[in-house]
Amino acid sequence: MILLDGKKLSERIFVELKADVSAIKKKIRLGVIVVGKDPAIEKFVAQKKKAAEEIGIDVRVYPFDAAITTNELRKRIAELVHEPKNTGIIIQLPLPGHINKQYILNAIPPEKDVDALSARAIGSFIVGKSNIMPPVAGAIKSLLEEYHIAYKNKHVAILGAGNLVGRPVALWFLQEGVSLSIITQETDLPEQLLHKADIVISGIGKPHFVKGDMLKDNAVIIDAGTSESSGKLVGDVDPESVAEKASRLTPVPGGVGPVTVAMLLKNLVTLAKIKKR
Amino acid sequence: MILLDGKKLSERIFVELKADVSAIKKKIRLGVIVVGKDPAIEKFVAQKKKAAEEIGIDVRVYPFDAAITTNELRKRIAELVHEPKNTGIIIQLPLPGHINKQYILNAIPPEKDVDALSARAIGSFIVGKSNIMPPVAGAIKSLLEEYHIAYKNKHVAILGAGNLVGRPVALWFLQEGVSLSIITQETDLPEQLLHKADIVISGIGKPHFVKGDMLKDNAVIIDAGTSESSGKLVGDVDPESVAEKASRLTPVPGGVGPVTVAMLLKNLVTLAKIKKR
Numbered sequence: 001m002i003l004l005d006g007k008k009l010s011e012r013i014f015v016e017l018k019a020d021v022s023a024i025k026k027k028i029r030l031g032v033i034v035v036g037k038d039p040a041i042e043k044f045v046a047q048k049k050k051a052a053e054e055i056g057i058d059v060r061v062y063p064f065d066a067a068i069t070t071n072e073l074r075k076r077i078a079e080l081v082h083e084p085k086n087t088g089i090i091i092q093l094p095l096p097g098h099i100n101k102q103y104i105l106n107a108i109p110p111e112k113d114v115d116a117l118s119a120r121a122i123g124s125f126i127v128g129k130s131n132i133m134p135p136v137a138g139a140i141k142s143l144l145e146e147y148h149i150a151y152k153n154k155h156v157a158i159l160g161a162g163n164l165v166g167r168p169v170a171l172w173f174l175q176e177g178v179s180l181s182i183i184t185q186e187t188d189l190p191e192q193l194l195h196k197a198d199i200v201i202s203g204i205g206k207p208h209f210v211k212g213d214m215l216k217d218n219a220v221i222i223d224a225g226t227s228e229s230s231g232k233l234v235g236d237v238d239p240e241s242v243a244e245k246a247s248r249l250t251p252v253p254g255g256v257g258p259v260t261v262a263m264l265l266k267n268l269v270t271l272a273k274i275k276k277r
Numbered sequence: 278m279i280l281l282d283g284k285k286l287s288e289r290i291f292v293e294l295k296a297d298v299s300a301i302k303k304k305i306r307l308g309v310i311v312v313g314k315d316p317a318i319e320k321f322v323a324q325k326k327k328a329a330e331e332i333g334i335d336v337r338v339y340p341f342d343a344a345i346t347t348n349e350l351r352k353r354i355a356e357l358v359h360e361p362k363n364t365g366i367i368i369q370l371p372l373p374g375h376i377n378k379q380y381i382l383n384a385i386p387p388e389k390d391v392d393a394l395s396a397r398a399i400g401s402f403i404v405g406k407s408n409i410m411p412p413v414a415g416a417i418k419s420l421l422e423e424y425h426i427a428y429k430n431k432h433v434a435i436l437g438a439g440n441l442v443g444r445p446v447a448l449w450f451l452q453e454g455v456s457l458s459i460i461t462q463e464t465d466l467p468e469q470l471l472h473k474a475d476i477v478i479s480g481i482g483k484p485h486f487v488k489g490d491m492l493k494d495n496a497v498i499i500d501a502g503t504s505e506s507s508g509k510l511v512g513d514v515d516p517e518s519v520a521e522k523a524s525r526l527t528p529v530p531g532g533v534g535p536v537t538v539a540m541l542l543k544n545l546v547t548l549a550k551i552k553k554r
Contacts, residue, residue, distance in 0.1 A: 102404045123400020126448070127379045127440075153463045161454050163404075171403070174447055177438050179464035186430045187456035196469055 001243045002147070004222075004250045006139070009146050010258035013266060018055040020269050028272045029058040030114065030265075031086035033077060035095050036066030040228065045092055051261050057268065060086070070100040077107040087275065088114035088268045093164065111275065114267045117163065126171050132270050134168035138263035139256050140201060140222055141172070147248065149199070149220055155179045157197035159190070159210070159236065165203025165224045190214070202236035212241035220248040224256040233257075278520045279424070281499075281527045283416070286423050287535035290543060295332040297546050305549045306335040307391065307542075308363035310354060312372050313343030317505065322369055328538050334545065337363070347377045354384040364552065365391035365545045370441065388552065391544045394440065403448050409547050411445035415540035416533050417478060417499055418449070424525065426476070426497055432456045434474035436467070436487070436513065442480025442501045467491070479513035489518035497525040501533040510534075 021028060030052055032045055049059040062080060064073060081089055089112050095101050105117045113121040116134045124130040133141065144151055156173055160166035161184050173180045181193040191214040194200060201222040202210050207229050215221065225236030235252030242249055250256050298305060307329055309322055326336040339357060341350060358366055366389050372378050382394045390398040393411045401407040410418065421428055433450055437443035438461050450457045458470040468491040471477060478499040479487050484506050492498065502513030512529030519526055527533050 102406060106404075106406070119400035119404045119406055120397055121400070122403055123396035123398070126399055126403065126444075127383075127396045129379060129383070129396055155464060161451055167403075167451060170451055171448075174438055174444060174459060177461050177463065179459065179461050181458040181470070182451065182456065184454050184456050186454065187432060192473055193458070193470075 001246055002248050004143050004147055004248055004255060006143060006250055006255040006257065006259045009142060010262040013142070013259070013262040014051065014055050017262070017265055017269055020273075021056040024269070024272055024276060026272070026276065027058060027085075028056075028087045028268060029060060029085050030268055031080055031083070031089040032059060032061045033064065033080070033089065033091040034061055035064045035068060035073065035092075035099065041092055048090075048261055048264065052265055052268075055265065057265060066096050068099075070098070070103060073099065073104055074107050077104065081108055081112055086112065087272045088112045090115050090264070091117075111271060114264055114271065116168070116267070122168075122171070125168075126175055128175055131274060132267040133172065133263070135260045135263040135267060136165050136203075136224055136256065137168045137172040138266070139259035140169060140224065142259055142263065143222065143250060143256070144199075144220075149248065151199055152176060152178060154198035155181070155196055156199045156201065157181045157183060157193050159183050159200065159202040160204040160225070162203060165201075169201055169203070169224070204236055206236055207234040208236070208238035210237040210242065212238070212243070212245035215242065215245045217245060218247040219245065221246045221250070222256060223250050223252050224260075226252060226257065278523055279525050281420050281424055281525055281532060283420060283527060283532040283534065283536045286419060287539040290419070290536070290539040291328065291332050294539070294542055294546055297550075298333040301546070301549055301553060303549070303553065304335060304362075305333075305364045305545060306337060306362050307545055308357055308360070308366040309336060309338045310341065310350075310357070310366065310368045311338055312341045312345060312350065312369075312376065318369055325367075325538055325541065329542055329545075332542065334542060343373050345376075347375070347380060350376065350381055351384050354381065358385055358389055363389065364549045365389045367392050367541070368394075388548060391541055391548065393445070393544070399445075399448070402445075403452055405452055408551060409544040410449065410540070412537045412540040412544060413442050413480075413501055413533065414445045414449040415543070416536035417446060417501065419536055419540065420499065420527060420533065421476075421497075426525065428476055429453060429455060431475035432458070432473055433476045433478065434458045434460060434470050436460050436477065436479040437481040437502070439480060442478075446478055446480070446501070481513055483513055484511040485513070485515035487514040487519065489515070489520070489522035492519065492522045494522060495524040496522065498523045498527070499533060500527050500529050501537075503529055503534065 183190045194214045199220045203224040205225045223235040223237040329336045460467045471491045476497045480501040482502045500512040500514040
């Protein structure tokens with residue numbers, strides 16, 4: 001079994017982006033909205049900040065109190081998206097439970113929507129009129145292409161239909177006309193669908209849920225689900241049993257995660273280029 | 278096997294809509310953009326016009342020459358959507374091959390987009406922020422509800438991923454978190470996926486492609502694909518062999534078709550009500 005090295009791929013993308021950023025001349029800045037205080041969220045934000053700054057992109061974090069109302073937050077974001085210095089804006093998820101998440105995500109106009117999570121960005125993407133891809137879908141596409149794994153004539157199974165992994169990845173394959181199964185909590189005997197899949201993409205956040213005996217021989221397994229287990233980052237896939245069945249696997253950490261950060265910054269650079277035209 | 282009577286259901290929806298329309302007082306008008314001349318298209322437009330007028334809705338058809346350019350058509354539609362008398366606008370598909378279809382569909386603002394085919398309408402729908410459903414998805418939902426067929430905990434197979442049937446129906450089930458397979462031309466051994474499906478929705482336009490032996494016992498079969506065969510409307514499903522396997526089937530004609538027209542007019546009335554507020 002071959003491990004798909006997302007760390008290495010992301011580093012190559014960062015080198016390309018660094019050249020792009022210095023060619024653009026005008027300063028690029030990513031605004032990051034953070035609501036509340038959470039060590040896990042702070043860690044993710046710090047990772048993005050470090051990666052961005054290493055390629056010459058400024059990051060400005062906008063912290064908000066966890067008790068802020070949906071309306072007040074939307075008003076503040078509407079101001080921040082009009083700040084010309086912010087080339088793009090992301091809203092760090094999850095948001096506190098009382099916030100109307102999609103209403104907040106919709107406050108970002110498509111030309112600054114680096115994560116492509118607003119209704120308008122998603123709509124443009126599904127009809128094939130978007131300049132960028134949702135970062136996780138872009139990351140999976142890059143990994144498949146990097147390792148010359150054909151997907152257009154394969155059957156793909158997606159575990160989970162959440163808005164950060166399952167949904168954007170499903171929309172991408174749907175747009176590409178790829179044969180597809182979406183496995184949710186409602187799926188009876190999910191292994192029947194998994195056994196048919198040449199490529200499995202998991203984004204459910206259940207540690208080591210996917211075992212080797214659920215899979216087709218020589219399947220390609222993309223693990224895009226992460227949970228924390230006693231301070232360690234753990235994927236959806238049990239690497240030990242899967243190693244005996246799969247032909248390819250993305251490790252956690254060092255698989256989909258770093259490429260997703262790279263694609264996020266690539267989206268930002270793409271939006272900066274379009275703005276410059 | 279029970280036939281799901283779409284004709285009867287549509288007639289009941291029309292009665293409700295007629296009452297709604299007369300309660301709204303202000304005249305409701307549907308603008309229909311037709312590009313080129315085609316007897317099949319003219320027949321569909323005439324059906325919609327007749328149904329609309331019977332419930333008190335005006336219809337105005339805007340015919341354009343088949344040779345019109347994408348840019349000229351987009352400019353003309355931009356004018357027509359600003360005409361206050363047009364409560365809603367639809368673009369009769371298919372458009373001639375030289376036209377950039379999605380660019381034209383995107384000319385309709387969400388508040389007048391009765392078919393919900395623009396990027397913005399699709400985006401609002403997939404994030405659960407739309408007041409209307411794509412008509413064919415609304416029709417299938419109505420039929421399932423009318424006949425008390427639960428779908429949330431079932432496995433659904435969709436044949437085809439086109440933008441009029443497969444895609445909007447897939448987006449609806451994806452949003453609802455339903456376990457789902459999307460079968461395309463790339464699917465190897467589609468019967469493996471069909472055999473797992475409690476509900477099958479077909480929208481491929483291949484006459485009598487779906488045979489009984491492809492299906493699970495007692496499956497519910499929704500035939501949303503239509504083709505013309507020697508002047509007769511023919512569905513994707515072979516009713517004879519399917520009758521021996523399925524528990525429920527929508528006939529063609531008289532199944533999904535008339536309910537889709539009813540849902541289109543229901544969308545128009547919903548948009549009129551929102552505008553009135």
